[in-house]
Amino acid sequence: MSTTDRRAKVSPSPDSDERQAQLARLPSVDSVMAMARVAPLVGEYGRSRVVDAVRQVLDAWRGEVQRGMASGEVMAVDRDCLVTAVTERLARDARSRMRAVFNLTGTVLHTNLGRALLPDAAVHAVVEAMTRPVNLEFDLEAGRRGDRDELVADLLCELTSAQAATVVNNNAAAVLLMLSALAVRKEVIVSRGELVEIGGSFRIPDIMRSAGAKLREVGTTNRTHVADYEAAIGPRTALMMKVHCSNYAVSGFTAAVSLRELAPLAQAHGLPLAVDLGSGTLIDLAQWGLPREPTVRQALAEGADLVTFSGDKLLGGPQAGVIVGSAELIARIKMHPLKRAVRVGKMTLAALESVLRLYRAPELLAEQLTTLRLLMRSSDAIRACAERVQPVLQRALGAGYVVSVQMMASQIGSGALPVQNLPSAGLIVREASGKRSGRALMALEARLRAWPRPVLGRIADQALWLDLRCLEAGDEAAFVAQCVEQSEVG
Known part of the structure; x- marks a missing residue:
């Protein structure tokens, strides 16, 4: 091919000339910034x-014009549209990454959604701690530096009958700190049936390894006896540990050693007996008709020297890990250097103290503690809510879907009482055509997640399930308003 022919191949066409002109017509940054509509944005x-x-x-826009040069499409340069695009980009970028959602998953203590919701008293306490100086580590009576644990230690001891207490940032940290302080380079005896994974791929054996402790497994997955523990005790044994299997259950041919059985063996050999109670309720839930869960006070009464548990599960407070028990052992734990690395801040302590104070009046707890109130909602009340919400959600989704009211079963969540369900009610959304299309359901689920306040449910049995247990009065009004808004948008 000649040079002349080659030039003819790459020479600009009339359309290409137009697009080059389009590029030239794109305004400069300074000229856009000088526009009157941009001043309020600044x-x-x-x-x-x-x-x-x-x-x-x-x-x-420049990229779109250049792509148009290849595709033959023409893009108009409109300055008003450009400012609108800038406004939308700024608003999108300014939106917080952490957003309020409607939890219609049927799981009350949902780990991915922040677990326990704080009661109003705790929210007010956190705001006070955030906006004013507080005596986080200052002893007001003595006029000198204090211990931040003392802000909640007395309450924890009162509510659990423990001698002492300390608080860290979650229960995994509590177990890690306890093992690091008491069992480094020594053995910890645990039943094979209690070597749980606590979520997020964090496992009890991994935590022990990170703490420098050596795991000594005893028994089998389904059966462990006192004799198994006794046979494992040796000169390198640092402590005996039981892990409450709150996130699964084994049934059938099983045997486990209770605290009452194990405590005399630990005492006879001078070994601390620690219990990882996980969800860590402070009260007997059975008095409100909920499934029974062992309490912290009960574990200590049955012979545990130390108990670790979470603050943001059944306790209904902020994310925290609590260690209660023997004053001598707690003192050793608090002296360990890792304690500073996993300590909690003023907002956590403010929320935790406020929640613990609610437990001093148990007769008011069902009304004041958000988590307990949600767990106690009757299926009749939830169904009535579903019947009120159904028409507005139907209008928002349109004729392509059928929204119906149906009874459901909620879960407590976060590993608490995994085999126990709570009678509930909610809405089921199916395609009006009757087609069994998983792709359409996934598109619908994504559509609801894209609403201003995302709606989170679950897909099962060829339908989208929206459990309304967590949709209390205030949220119900907000949900209805959003459905009406989406109906108008649609």
Whole structure:
């Protein structure tokens, strides 16, 4: 091919010339910034952020023009549309990554959704701690530096009958700290049936390894006896540990050693007996008609020297890990260097103290503690809520779907009482055509997640299930309002 022919191949066409002209007509950043509609954006977001957004939108438009040069499409350059695009980008970027959602999954203590919701008293306490100086580590009576654990230690001891207490940032940290302080380079005896994975791929054996302790497994997966523990005791034994299997259950041909049986053996050999209670309720839930769960006080009364548990599960408080028990052992734990690395801040302590104070009046707890109130909601009340919400959700989703009210079963969640369900009610959404399309359901689920306040349910049995146990009065009104808004948008 000659040079002349080659030039003819790459020479600009009339359309290409037009697109080159389009590129030239794109406004400069300075000219956009000088527009009257941009001034309010500068006042709201700051000049530097607006300039960045303008550049990003112009770069995107420039790319569209260049792609049009290849595809033959023509893009109009409209400055008003450009400012609208800048405004939308700024609003999108300013939106918090952590957003309120509607938890219609049927799981009350949902780990991915933040577990326990704090009661109003705790929220107010956190705001106070966030906005004012507080005596986090200052002893007001003595006028000198204090211990932050003392803000909640007395309450924890009162509510559990423990001698002492300390608080860290979650229950895994509590177990890690306890083992690091008491069992480094020594053996910890645990039944094979209690070597649980606590979520997020964190396993009891892994935590022990990280703490520098050596796991000594005894018994079998389904059966362990006192003699198994006794045979494992040796000169390198540091402590005996029981792990409450709150996130699964084994049934059938099983045998486990109770605390009452194990405590005399530990005492006879001078070994501490520790219990990882996991969800860690402080009260007997059976008095409210809920499934029974062992309490912290009960574990200590049956012979445990130390008990670890979570703050944001059945306790109904903030994320925290609590260790209660022997004053001598707690003192050793608090002296370990790792304690500072896993300590909690003022907001956690403010929320935890406020929640613990609610337990001093158990007769008011069902009304004041959000977690307990949600767990106690009757299926009749939830069904009535579903019947009120059904028509507005139907209008929002349109004729392509059928929304119906149905009884359901909620879960407590976060590993608490995994085989126990709570009678509930909610809405089931199916395609009106009757087709069994998993792709359509996934699209619907994604559509609800994209609403201003995302709606989270679960897909099962060729339908989208929306359990309304966690949709209390205030949230119900907000949900209805959002459905009405989406109906108008649609």
